[in-house]
Amino acid sequence: MTGPGRRSSTFTRLLRHGFTDPSRAEGLLDLPELAALRDDSVLLDALGATADPDLALHGLVRLVEAQPEDGRQTLTTTLLSAKPFRDRLLGVLGASEALADHLARHPRDWQALVTYEAADLNPGVAEFERGLAEADDPISLRIAYRRCLLAIAARDVCGTADVAQTAAELADLATATLRAALALARTAAPDDAAQCRLAVIAMGKCGGHELNYVSDVDVIFVAEPAEGADEGKALQAATRLASHLMRICSETTVEGVIWPVDANLRPEGRNGPLVRTLSSHLAYYQRWAKTWEFQALLKARAVAGDPELGEAYIDAVSPLVWQAAERENFVADVQKMRRRVVDNIPAAHVDRQLKLGPGGLRDVEFAVQLLQLVHGRSDATLRSGTTLDALGALAAGGYVGRADAAQLDDAYRFLRVMEHRIQLYRLRRTHLVPEDDADLRRLGRSLGLRTDPVAELDKEWRRHASIVRRLHEKLFYRPLLDAVAQLAPGEIRLSPAAAGQRLEALGYADPAAALRHLEALSSGVSRKAAIQRTLLPVLLGWFADSADPDAGLLGFRKVSDALGKTPWYLRLLRDEGAAAENLARVLSAGRLAPDLLLRAPEAVALLGDPEGLKPRGREHLEQEVLAAVRRAEGAEQAVAAARGVRRRELFRTAAADLIGSYGTEDSPREADPGSLVDRVGNAVTDLNAATIAGALRAVVRDGWGDELPTRFAVIGMGRFGGHELGYGSDADVLFVHEPREGVDEQEAARAANRVVEEMRRLLQLPTADPPLLIDADLRPEGRSGPLVRTLGSYGAYYRRWSLVWEAQALLRAEPMAGDAELGERFTALIDPLRYPEEGLGEEAVREIRRLKARMESERLPRGADPTLHAKLGRGGLSDVEWTVQLLQLRHGRRLPGLRTPRTREALAAALAAGLIPADEAQILDEAWVLATRVRNAVMLVRGRAGDTFPSDGRELAAVGRYLGYGPGHVGEMVDDYRRITRRARAVVEELFYGS
Template sequence: MTVPGRRSSTFMRLLRSGFTDPSAAARLLDGDALAAVRSDPVLLDALGATADPDLALRGLVRLAEAQGDGDRPAFLATLVSAKPLRDRLLGVLGASEALADHLARHPQDWRALLTYESADLHPGLAEFERGLAQAHDPVALRVAYRRCLLSIAARDVCGTIDVAQTAAELADLATATLRAALRIASAAAPEDAAACRLAVIAMGKCGGNELNYVSDVDVIFVGDAPQGPAVPGGGRGDNHQGGAAGADEGKALQAATRLASHLMRICSEATVEGSIWPVDANLRPEGRNGPLVRTLSSHLAYYQRWAKTWEFQALLKARAVAGDPELGDRYIEAITPLVWQAAERENFVADVQKMRRRVVDNIPAAQVERELKLGPGGLRDVEFAVQLLQLVHGRSDSTLHSGTTLDALHALAAGGYVGRTDAAQLGDAYRFLRAMEHRIQLHRLRRTHLVPEGEADLRRLGRSMGLRTEPVAELTKAWKRHASVVRRLHEKLFYRPLLDAVAQLAPGEIRLSPRAAGQRLEALGYADPAAALRHLEALASGVTRKAAIQRTLLPVLLGWFADSADPDAGLLNFRKVSDALGKTPWYLRLLRDEGAAAENLARVLSAGRLAPDLLMRAPEAVALLAERESLVPRGPEALEQEILAAVGRAETAEAAVAAARGVRRRELFRTAAADIISSYGTEDQPVVADAGALVDRVGDAVSDLTAATIAGALRAAVRDHWGDTLPTRFAIIGMGRFGGHELGYGSDADVLFVHEPREGVDEQEAAKAAQAVIAEMRRLLQLPTADPPLLIDADLRPEGRSGPLVRTLASYAAYYRRWSLVWESQALLRAEPVAGDAGLGRRFVELVDPLRYPAEGLGEDAVREIRRLKARMESERLPRGADPALHTKLGRGGLSDVEWTVQLIQLRHAWAEPGLRTTRTREALAAAQAAGLIGSEEAQILDEAWVLATRVRNAVMLVRGRAGDTFPSNTRELAAVGRYLGYGEGRAGEMLDDYRRTTRRARAVVDELFYGA
């Protein structure tokens, strides 16, 4: 087909027609099988219109060869002359390799596509039953099933039917197949068929008339004894009703079980023609552990006493499809009220949401992005949202009682439960995703929901969806767009109806009673639905632009609040912030137009007390939530510069400290908000996996902010009494967690004060000035405020509370030279200048370095003394009644255990290992590991315990608004701490167990490394 120097016109035409391997296509066209029609341009155009012209041509050649010499001419003549047949047959061959295989095995089945009558275009259950009527064994049933499937696929790929009609026809074909399989099973065991009544209930997509090309067919079997003879008054007696027939129920169930098992084998087992599809009965009561067939009364007893929420959700799609119609109808009639009462069950919504999360969690990580059905933004998100709405609102509205997703979505929109735009967008996305699923499965008739990765597969898939210009790029773009719509609307749908009921009341029109609205809020997890309803009314009622924007925001916000441990607090806090900022033009616009801002705000407002309390006093800080970059903590230089500038502008010391507090308030909120969002995650920002990085970020940010605030208070105290220059140089040394850059939200600031008289200043005068400035700083920092307190603690100074509050550098040198104890050397490991005269601070560090990094390390007497002090602290300082396994600071394997162990290593080895000369616990621990002083496993265990204990302390402060060293006893507060630590709803016990396990392992390392056990 190739002429030297240029390609033939046929080759080029094949390329333009969409063939990816025109050379192979040319060889096939030149073969004997298509000799009679190879030059017919109609055929080439028709092949080029298929999803995969190469695949269609290969299938056509195989089919033509299978016709044999006698039938081939008529087949090819019909193909080129009958456009409906040509489009249907080639359309199937270009989309489905599996159906091409079937046609090659059964070459006369192409005639199933020949007719083009109205009944053929839209067959119903009766037509499919006629198509399977002559199948009297599993092999024949398989062949007849594939023949019917061929006709459905042809209508599908040619666009004669849409995706919903395709799914409905597949469900009808499955129904007809179940009936045929039961007929075959009954014919094989007529004695069993006579000894029982058996009804087959379709569940899942088959029950909902929305089946896939390849799917398990979920069923439930209901059995009973046969009906008795006619009784006076009409009707028949039966054993279930206590009639005269009196057949033994046990024997009837045994017979029904044999029939049901045979039916399942007929459909599921492999034959020479393969299998049809698995029949899955695991949705029955007790799942695979329960009997395959039960009586109706046994089903009802189970559902009334033992059934879980998901089982009622599954029953929403139940439909009697085969077997005894009267028994099937009675089953549906009996279970229907139970389905529509399910929403009244305790924790109903939480159970449904938990099940959806569990489905996502079980997807292999490598497949999540390709999961069309189960992944985020997939088909299951649509189905769960719709079913949840149905079950909640269907209690009082029978128009919602549909097992078909798209029909139910239409009914929800018609009833005002879902906005019409939302319903239309979700419906379009669902149709597109289902069409993708159908075409993926149609290719090889395999059960899969994964979007293929290969270029050729994606190209065929895109072309089958009607995307012809750039099929791969267009398909990927459309798929991601629809998945994004599903993700956005999935959570929103459940909350919109409630909002509409509250916000869109017109005079004389009550769409939802307060009682009904309260019930729905309660179902969402709101503990005080009446108060929540008042908040919604205040926020969203009226015709103002503000109310209109709130009506747009609140459906999603309600969902995010409901996903927290305390939805009531989230909604209340949102109302307070909205009241404070509602009149500013940028606030609601920010939440509406910046997607991250609204979700970030919802997470922050419902995570506990600290961040909302800070925001109430600085509501303009909402603007920080718009962008991820805005939540990055500011550096120490920038913080100190801003605070000192604010102090300089203030007229009084009190006003100066108030200005410094304003900066501190905003920056604490920035840090807390970033911490919460990183720990809880949002759609825009996933959960940060490195807990140690989160702890370090908070420790640095709060420590830097504390240092800057103290510097501002120092500047204010000096300026009001001494002008620009204090008579003595003055420095503040951070100690403990402050010096270690490890402050939490509720930590005190441990400090030492040091001064040095300026030249010509009397030492007593200098000391008096230093004492006065400390007193003034403390007074200013202790002025009444609603902000978290900033307490300065100087108890780590020489001689403790008995010693002078401030000393000169020379006095420190004299004390440390003569009187210093080993605990003071240990405390000085964290000494770092934080404010005041920088030069004096550096000289103080130079003074204490020989004490904290003693040459040749510690002697054994000093080691024993440190161990004795630690043991004494454990026995004396743990609060009475505190659980030592759960106390984060002094408990087993907690902060104190890890820190003292690391500090002992520093005291013994820092003289020789420069990496150990740091005030930071984690940094010192890493240096000890790098130097070979501690094993990598032991270092990891200690680090994990220290990070976890620190996060718990931070979480307690975020949740309760006040510091604490133990887990909260309040259930909601404990749940909120769990959410912060990454534990979902109902996992507080698991969190406590994990904490105990982590700290227990750490204590074992401490016993070995610190105590030498």
């Protein structure tokens, strides 16, 4: 039947089966050559399952037309009766125009696709050698090569071989082809063959058993004289054989080209001799080779020629490959080379480059190879030339996270299949994703994307490329990698005896205890132990770069024990930026940060987040604290929750301070100590203010519900009000209240006093956390006066009774918690007192000087060295602060810049107003910052507050490291402190005392 009804029905069926040109397809199906096939629905279904049904049908017509008379019936019958063959043949024809061309030229070669046996499913070099055995010249070798390629492509497009198996088969076929080509070259020059032993070493993808359909086959030639032959003549003969082999494979003939053989990876590249002896190769690699050459040798594999010489070459160069990571700047060189590859991609191709572009195949390969070369020195399981095998070994050994490895494996396979199918179409060497919609449609369908092949392909490709790029950046540039590479081989896997000596040399005071910690952390076959074995050699060095390596290692063991069952912990240290180095610095710098971390070990996660060490603002903190208070059952639980937030945030602040002071691989030491001091002061102040706000809310909620009978505010004083708190500072405060409308004053006072007493009790409950002590001794009448007053009572007191020291204390008053409007009214109340209209009279100035002198003589602890006491000593905090505050009292009314509770801000304002020369302002600022840092350092190192340098040698050294003084320089640190504060005291004598 050939009428309109049949044609309309066929047209619709062809559209449904994926034909893009149904009219042309109808015409082809009506050809006499397809008479036996045109009405077979199974054939139409099989065509519709191919990547390009139009291409497959056209190729089938050409194949049928090319058959000799006795072959057409056989082909037709086999097509209709054998589904595996039908799928294989049509699959190849629908994916590869080039292989369709080959079948049209060699119409009997379709029979290579009929075999469907176990050997056909997993062929190796031996099977391919048999397939090439009858080739006796370059032309017949090409024909036989394409015949073998047909079978590989059939298994690939039909899914009976996955991408890794296909790549391995292509490499095995290349191996067999190189052997056949060498045999032809030897046959053509038997005298040359007799004079030398020649081995062919496969490199690159062929060596790695992961070849493309169309690729240069990278090789290196190594030769030795045959017994009794002259070395010079033997090398000349070997060079002729090698050159002939290359021509056989590379030259273009009527049957096309097999593939170019590229020997440019040899020593000296194109400028070097094509063939060298083994000793010449070794001499070059030992003296002249660059980093990339060892990376290339990772995939070296003997494939053809003299097998003993080939294996001798591999045995000789392998140790050099696994020593390459010890070369100076090795990791940086490999990273630089990858960046150079990307930079050299033409701009028009970057977004289409499947191999070299960002998120491409090279990103996976370079990341895997770099990890192999660094860790493979001590772990032989990683020494595979095959990317996916090596990636699996890296995951099994704990060097790469399982999830990361699985994502990389999946993405690499997808990208390699894309690459294979792009090349298979015309058997051309390309790594560019096509731009034509027809090509993209065929490519998408070949990957099983059928709904909207072009859009689905783009989406999947971009998704996988994004995953590759992200993981490449994570693995390829991880700081830990460079640190491991810098270790000597013996440091990576130490015997107990060697480890003990190594620990002692690194400065561990108790190597035996350190060994016990190492054994506990890394023994066994678990994945956790494997990752620890990777981390510990590097961490030991970082711990050793501190004043107390033993404490660092002990802290690491405690944290590891606490987080032992937490899956993210070791992954974080291995994978995320500078987390491991940050942790090492924090754990070995003193007691405060490790103690905080051990009470909240999950805070380790902060060390791996680039934003994790940035202090959080008061508003954010207060929201979190108040939310925790709302969830708590009672006031004690609520305040415990608020203190939990404070503990974590104190760790964040301490860790950032230590890392900024010490510096790490990623973040050098912070240049400006003043910014570190300001950051700590602001962070601790905000944190304590949020904690007090939480305690206030908890007390009010438990005692009165939603609203207290009186409005209530907490005013920060001293360092608290000045945003200059250290880790061990008390919170100086005043409490103010004002009865709400209609509330009896006595009832309001009772409520306010109850709030204060309950807040102080809750905040001072015994706990392992650093205490938050509320000190209200700066209130009117001091300890003798009421804890809390109304705003009116404060006003009456300050009008009638206040002394000059109280005005001075109020310079640093700032509302911190409670009723904001009441706090602002308190500030307005005290401004005339602390910034007097007429400034200070001489009597008031004399009184301030007298009080300061008395404090120096009475409050300095007995036996303390006045030149080294950070708070009350010569040129210390008190000297600078009283000098600045005297300027504020005198000039604050007329100079608004001086109206700040912050010492450094007020000093800068005094400088700007011309009240103090620049050099003197700099001297005072430097002394104040240094004294503050000393107090912070003492708290960080000892875990308790102190105003003087520690007497213990290790603690003193740790303070020195925090302040930027290396080992053996603590004497210089103390001398510098005395010099800086002595200069500051001279300025104080002039500015404060008028000397």
